[in-house]
Amino acid sequence: MLELLGVEKSYPLLAGRKHVLRGVNATFRRGERVGVLGRNGSGKSTLVRILGGVEAPTHGTVRRSMSVSWPIGMAAGFQPALSGSDNARFIARIYDRPVKETVEFVESFAELGEYLRMPVNTYSSGMRSRLGLAISLAVEFDCFLVDEALAVGDTKFGRAFGARLQRAGLILVTHQPSLVRQLCTRAAVLDQGTLTFYEDIDEALATYNSL
Amino acid sequence: MSGASARPLLIDCARQQVRVIGALVIREMHTRFGRRRLGYLWVFLEPLLLGAMIALIHGSHGRFSGETMRATFEFFAIGYILFFKFRGIINRATTTIVANRGLLYHRQVTLPDLFYARHIIESVACTGVLVIFVIAAVALGGAVPDSPMQMIWALGLMLLLSQGIALMVGAVTTEWEGLERLVHAFSYVMLPFCGVFFMVEWLPAWMQEIVLWIPTVHIFELLREGQFGDRVKATYDLGYLAGWILVPHLLGLAGLRLARQRIGLE
Numbered sequence: 001m002l003e004l005l006g007v008e009k010s011y012p013l014l015a016g017r018k019h020v021l022r023g024v025n026a027t028f029r030r031g032e033r034v035g036v037l038g039r040n041g042s043g044k045s046t047l048v049r050i051l052g053g054v055e056a057p058t059h060g061t062v063r064r065s066m067s068v069s070w071p072i073g074m075a076a077g078f079q080p081a082l083s084g085s086d087n088a089r090f091i092a093r094i095y096d097r098p099v100k101e102t103v104e105f106v107e108s109f110a111e112l113g114e115y116l117r118m119p120v121n122t123y124s125s126g127m128r129s130r131l132g133l134a135i136s137l138a139v140e141f142d143c144f145l146v147d148e149a150l151a152v153g154d155t156k157f158g159r160a161f162g163a164r165l166q167r168a169g170l171i172l173v174t175h176q177p178s179l180v181r182q183l184c185t186r187a188a189v190l191d192q193g194t195l196t197f198y199e200d201i202d203e204a205l206a207t208y209n210s211l
Numbered sequence: 212m213s214g215a216s217a218r219p220l221l222i223d224c225a226r227q228q229v230r231v232i233g234a235l236v237i238r239e240m241h242t243r244f245g246r247r248r249l250g251y252l253w254v255f256l257e258p259l260l261l262g263a264m265i266a267l268i269h270g271s272h273g274r275f276s277g278e279t280m281r282a283t284f285e286f287f288a289i290g291y292i293l294f295f296k297f298r299g300i301i302n303r304a305t306t307t308i309v310a311n312r313g314l315l316y317h318r319q320v321t322l323p324d325l326f327y328a329r330h331i332i333e334s335v336a337c338t339g340v341l342v343i344f345v346i347a348a349v350a351l352g353g354a355v356p357d358s359p360m361q362m363i364w365a366l367g368l369m370l371l372l373s374q375g376i377a378l379m380v381g382a383v384t385t386e387w388e389g390l391e392r393l394v395h396a397f398s399y400v401m402l403p404f405c406g407v408f409f410m411v412e413w414l415p416a417w418m419q420e421i422v423l424w425i426p427t428v429h430i431f432e433l434l435r436e437g438q439f440g441d442r443v444k445a446t447y448d449l450g451y452l453a454g455w456i457l458v459p460h461l462l463g464l465a466g467l468r469l470a471r472q473r474i475g476l477e
Binding site: 081096 | 227230231233241242313314315316317319471472
């Protein structure tokens with residue numbers, strides 16, 4: 001389970017503070033696939049970083065009793081000057097996974113070909129997100145935390161990724177309603193610093209579209 | 212991490228930190244020296260070349276005999292490795308966080324870990340070079356060091372002294388990047404005063420009082436006592452040095468703790 005209790009986050013401005021999250025309460029259960037919809041600048045990335053434990057909330061508590069991935073997105077978690085396989089090795093080491101198997105899995109899954117041995121800063125955005133997702137799948141988290149830029153869709157990679165997700169939890173933070181409909185069973189809308197959950201996805205999408 | 216419901220055991224945390232630092236060391240070696248095997252040699256060659264150059268310059272000033280050459284090599288080249296270590300650790304501290312920002316997306320990677328990994332590489336390199344230099348000096352007809360353990364001890368203290376300052380520099384750099392230029396200038400200006408070029412006993416009394424305020428001087432005195440034994444009269448105060456190690460560590464770790472919450476990840 002991953003819980004947010006009264007989470008607030010604000011950043012200092014030149015004068016005063018910018019309040020990004022104003023009291024977020026949420027419970028994500030093991031195996032649940034939740035989509036969080038938010039417009040640009042609504043605090044999506046901040047929320048993801050707090051969920052992932054990368055940033056601490058200004059007030060409130062985060063409780064984490066399952067393994068949650070790092071926020072997987074375009075650049076997150078990589079050393080751009082190193083190759084994809086070196087990055088995979090590094091991540092395998094810090095999450096205590098077998099190094100060789102991880103690289104082999106990424107090789108067979110991410111469809112990067114020769115690029116796996118090239119620096120990550122030569123990758124397209126789609127390649128980066130495939131690398132990030134493939135490495136995180138190899139580590140086998142209880143819950144995958146995905147921030148935007150998800151190059152799934154009806155490709156071979158997309159289908160393989162979707163099939164893997166059937167066995168794991170997902171928190172997907174995005175501004176694309178179609179992804180939420182495709183991958184999630186529950187949805188929430190982030191607006192004005194608060195998070196509202198909807199048991200019905202259509203209701204969440206309707207609310208989001210009216211923002 | 213704030214308030215995880217099941218608190219992990221201390222031993223698991225320690226194991227995790229060792230894992231992270233180990234992975235960072237390997238990663239750092241790759242980015243710094245490339246993936247070719249020969250690249251790893253560079254970490255040994257760089258101090259070796261610099262130290263040997265200084266020894267040659269000093270040797271050429273005096274009578275150009277084998278004996279003076281060896282003596283200057285023993286004193287200056289071997290001493291210079293410690294300065295190299297000090298300078299390397301402190302200068303790199305200004306870029307440590309920026310260079311590794313992407314890795315902070317993994318919550319088990321902490322800011323101090325980034326520094327420890329770099330310091331381990333620097334220490335292993337400098338210790339290796341020191342051992343090679345000492346063996347070379349003996350091979351050239353010099354005396355065996357009086358106390359090799361004490362020389363290692365001096366290397367360790369230099370690591371801790373530099374580390375404390377590096378943690379502080381790293382924390383301040385997150386707020387004020389201009390510090391980088393100052394740190395580089397400072398580390399060069401330090402060269403004549405840090406203790407690599409003199410023994411305290413060679414100086415007039417009024418100067419001795421001044422240089423003993425400089426923490427690195429105590430470490431060089433300790434090194435030389437281990438190296439030359441009774442042939443030199445060493446002056447050092449380990450209590451004073453301990454203060455210079457502990458206080459910057461505390462300030463630096465506290466500063467990094469605050470910095471972690473402030474640095475933007477993008």
